[in-house]
Amino acid sequence: MTLASSLARRDPLPxxxxxxxxxxxxxxxxxxxxxxxxxxxxxVTTARDAETARAAMRGLAFDLVILDFMMPGESGLDLARDLKSMSPIPICMLTARAEPENRVEGLEAGVDDYVTKPFEPRELVLRLNNIMRRGRIGHEPRDEIRMGDYAFSVERGELRRGDETIKLTERERDLLRLFASRPGSPIARHELASDESTGSERAIDVQINRLRRKIELDPSNPVYLQTVRGKGYILYID
Structure with a gap:
C-alpha cells in the first residue's frame, strides 16, 4: 500500500x-x-526543516514528533538529540538509511522508534500508537490485545477472529502472553527462549513463523509481529 493509494475523506477531528x-x-x-x-x-502540523519545527514548537504543544533523518541545515538526528535533552517528547525517525549503524545512531540520540523508507503507512500508524501508549501506561499488564481482526485474551490464552477461535499451541500461547506484556518493545531471541516452554533460539524462529500465519493477513509481509534485525522480535498492537 502506498501513501497515495491510502488516502480517504477526512472527518473533523476532536x-x-x-x-x-x-x-x-x-x-x-x-x-x-x-x-x-x-x-x-x-x-498534524508540518515543518520543512529543524528551524521551522522549532518555531512551531514554541507556539504549540505536540504529543509526538516524526523526524526525517537527513535534512538541509540541522539534521533530524541533531534535532532529536536537542529535543530529548529538553523534554521526553516521543520521537519517531524516518529515514532512507537502513544500515544498522544509522539505526543505532538514532536510538542513541533517544528516538523512540526508527522507520525506514519506503514504509507501509498502516505500520507507521501502529508504531506511533504504540509509542504514545508506552508513554502513557508503560508496561501495565492488559487483559486483551488486538491485532486488526484478531483479539488475544491474556488471561484465557485465547485467540479469536470475530466468533472464530484460532487454535494455539502452548508455546504460541506463551509467546503471545510475553509479547502482550511488552507491546511495541523489542524482545530478544534469547529472552523469548529463556522459558523452558518456548525452547531454543532456533525453535523460536520457527514458532514465530507459525504464529504469524495465525495473526497476519500476509505472513510473508507481517504488519504486527515483526523481526528486529540483530535484536529479536516486536509485536505492534492496535
Whole structure:
C-alpha cells in the first residue's frame, strides 16, 4: 500500500486527538503522510526543516514528533538529540538509511522508534500508537490485545477472529502472553527462549513463523509481529 493509494475523506477531528509534528524536507511526503495521519485520527502540523519545527514548537504543544533523518541545515538526528535533552517528547525517525549503524545512531540520540523508507503507512500508524501508549501506561499488564481482526485474551490464552477461535499451541500461547506484556518493545531471541516452554533460539524462529500465519493477513509481509534485525522480535498492537 502506498501513501497515495491510502488516502480517504477526512472527518473533523476532536480537540483531544493526538497532535503530531511532521518534519521532512520533502514536500510530497509532508503532504501525503500528513493527510494519511489525519485520516488515521491525528492532528498534524508540518515543518520543512529543524528551524521551522522549532518555531512551531514554541507556539504549540505536540504529543509526538516524526523526524526525517537527513535534512538541509540541522539534521533530524541533531534535532532529536536537542529535543530529548529538553523534554521526553516521543520521537519517531524516518529515514532512507537502513544500515544498522544509522539505526543505532538514532536510538542513541533517544528516538523512540526508527522507520525506514519506503514504509507501509498502516505500520507507521501502529508504531506511533504504540509509542504514545508506552508513554502513557508503560508496561501495565492488559487483559486483551488486538491485532486488526484478531483479539488475544491474556488471561484465557485465547485467540479469536470475530466468533472464530484460532487454535494455539502452548508455546504460541506463551509467546503471545510475553509479547502482550511488552507491546511495541523489542524482545530478544534469547529472552523469548529463556522459558523452558518456548525452547531454543532456533525453535523460536520457527514458532514465530507459525504464529504469524495465525495473526497476519500476509505472513510473508507481517504488519504486527515483526523481526528486529540483530535484536529479536516486536509485536505492534492496535
Amino acid at each position: 480537540d483531544n486527538a493526538p497532535h503530531v509534528l511532521l518534519v521532512d524536507d520533502d514536500q510530497r511526503i509532508r503532504e501525503l503522510l500528513g493527510r494519511y495521519l489525519q485520516d488515521s485520527g491525528f492532528r
